[in-house]
Amino acid sequence: MATLLYNNRPSLRPAKAFNSMLNEVLRETLPALHEPSQSFVPQADILESETGFEILLTVPGVEKDAIKIDFQDGSLLISGERKSPVNEEDEKAPKLRRVESAYGSFSRSFRLPDTIDVTAIDAQLTNGVLHVLLPFDSKKVTKYQIEVR
Template identity: 50%
Template sequence: MATMFNTLPARRVVRPFDAVFNQLFNDTLPGFATGTGFMPAADVFETAAGFELQLTLPGVAKEALTIDVQEGFLTVSGERKAPVTEGENAVKVRRAESSYGTFSRKFRLPETVNANAIQAELTDGVLRLTLPFDTDKTTKRLIEVR
């Protein structure tokens, strides 16, 4: 006799614990990632010279970006403009999977970063911020005992 019901356990897509944990903190800590629809992805890398922060900003002009360092925080904000849907140069949207709007990402700077030497470059839709170490704070010194 054939079985009419599936007796195998249900298969669910399991989200990694880190993704669930990050989602929890992103939802409960407003102000660190704010916007109205568009939120650029951010990657942070550490090199021997410092940190590199990369934000994915497709279609965002450098004139639409503001980068601010204040009180130990680095804030990157801007806007990704939606296509014009009214007026003379209007387009008819048939399908839209991209997000548009204003955004703001805020990052706490480690004390070892030299905030006066931060550099930014926007190339191919990726904003690369170089955050060099402050050599006065990262230099290892031996202290002689007298």
């Protein structure tokens, strides 16, 4: 007859220690790249307030001249390029041994609602974060309750 043992005591090691050990093991198994990527997708956060939307696009190392923002057919297209710090054509340039950063061109598209005033869209690049302000159009009415008399 088999004997089953049950231990109802909580684990002596915290889960945080196990998670950090697992992260370390997984980090070492990631493939090491020896050349920069050709494209990447920047992370975006979208906020909504009473005055409109705000898109926060994380683009570290991208110059403001390398970013292009277009609006067409109800979509906002943000594109640009992050250049690699190493010029591969230069023979005296340092050699890349491991690349964990993303380089190359990027493009993000956002479908905008009809309530946005497209002529008042504003963009500002600060500390590697692109802030795109999308104010609501105060002249358009999207919701209105009609009183019955």
